[in-house]
Amino acid sequence: MTNRKIAYWVIPPKADGEFVAHMEVVLDTYAQPYDEQFPVLCMDEQPIQLLKETRAPLQATATQPRRVDYEYERAGTASIFMFCEPLAGWRQVSVREQRTAWPLCDGRQGDCGVR
Numbered sequence: 181m182t183n184r185k186i187a188y189w190v191i192p193p194k195a196d197g198e199f200v201a202h203m204e205v206v207l208d209t210y211a212q213p214y215d216e217q218f219p220v221l222c223m224d225e226q227p228i229q230l231l232k233e234t235r236a237p238l239q240a241t242a243t244q245p246r247r248v249d250y251e252y253e254r255a256g257t258a259s260i261f262m263f264c265e266p267l268a269g270w271r272q273v274s275v276r277e278q279r280t281a282w283p284l285c286d287g288r289q290g291d292c293g294v295r
Contacts, residue, residue, distance in 0.1 A: 210266070213267075214267040214268065219265050219267075219268065220265060220266065220267060221263065221264070221265050222262075222263070222264050222265070222266065223261065223262070223263050224261070224262045225259055225260070225261050225262075226259070226260045226262075227257060227258075227259050227260075228257065228258050228259070228260060229254065229256075229257055230254070230255040230256045230257060230258060231252045231253070231254065231255060232252060232253040232254075232255040233248070233249070233252060233253075234249065234251045234252060234253050235249040235251065237249070256277070258275055258276060258277055259275070259276045259278075260273065260274070260275050260276075261273070261274045261275075261276065262274075
């Protein structure tokens, strides 16, 4: 079986001096020592499409890999949010069925990115 993992990243089409200066500010922020009074909090969002199989996959055998039919049924969407404080070793993941305008603080403890 071959390993088909592919690494993706975005290379800005115009990586000019202004872009580099902004990235240096971000990297300098991450390089600061931990300060409890001024924590570095990060948030990332990943929208996903939920898919449902229309036919049962065929299980792998000694000579064939697991086979999945290309046809699928769309089963909605969701958004995954990750909040983290890298220097404190803290992270929290929140999955939402609907993407709201700003999910960072919706009043539910544990979903606000607040520890």
